Amino acid sequence: MSDRIAVIGAGQMGNGIAHVFAQSGFDVVMIDVAQQALDKGRDTIAKNLDRQIKKGALPESERSAILGRVSTATSTDAVRGAVLVIEAATENRDLKFRIFGDLDAKADAGAILATNTSSISITEIAARTTRPELVIGMHFMNPVPVMQLVEIIRGLATSSATTERVVGWSTAVGKTPVEVNDYPGFVANRILMPMINEAVYCVMEGVGEPTAIDTVMKLGMNHPMGPLALADLIGLDTCVAILEVLHDGLGDPKYRPCPLLRKYVAAGWLGRKSGRGFYSY
Secondary structure, three states, rough: OOOOOEEEEHHHHHHHHHHHHOOOEEEEEEOOOOOHHHHHHHHHHHHHHHHHHHHHOOOOHHHHHHOEEEEEEOOOHOOOOOOOEOOOOOOOOOHHHHHHHHHHHHOOOOEEEEEOOOOOHHHHHOOOOOOHHHHEEEEOOOOOOOOEEEEEEEEOOOOOHHHHHHHHHHHHOOEEEEEOOOOOOOOHHHHHHHHHHHHHHHHHHHOHHHHHHHHHHHHOOOOOOHHHHHHHOOOOOHHHHHHHHHHHHEEEEEEHHOOHHHHHHHOOOOOOHHHHHOOOO
């Protein structure tokens, strides 16, 4: 397959996106400012491939070819030649605006610029470029190699041709694309984050212990994971950032982050990545 893909960011989401594209036959360059992050990202891809082989979901003979399709770079100059650039940096508006200005200057004319943002306006991101019709949201779910959904978000100026191509690529990597419109939090986080926030209020108000709250949601609502364990997996700082986007963008007090959630973030209790959140890891 000749389509070359560039992924900006080698973290949890970035290396997962690189993994699924490489596994589906695409050449991928994973770009991050830190070489250490790139090395760690490649290690994660290798470990996840081993997990797939162990489960019988992937023949062992394909492992080295998949890894061989993932190259790395520390400069965004490496986006040249890519038909699709997917940004998967930290959920921070100013950072994403800066990255998209840079990508617009360096990517080939006609290259599609996608963002894996889980809540920030695609229209606003696109306005930082000279190609708003070629900017789109591709919100993958975590962990990317396992989760089926990609939320495809059109900005105000995104063209139908861009949307069709991105839907095609999403299907080509074995995902189910669902088109949604550009509103704060889109669909996934607009529904998920108030549930997580409410679960934190239940902890703060002493309605139940975290394990009790999660067990109710798992056994009573058939959720595979309780909302507090899920918050720890996502990162409590990310949850606060998304709730703030919802609160600012929609102006409704129901999206106000729970004070206990803010307190945990202030303490550095961010969930799994810091070793402690609502649970210890």
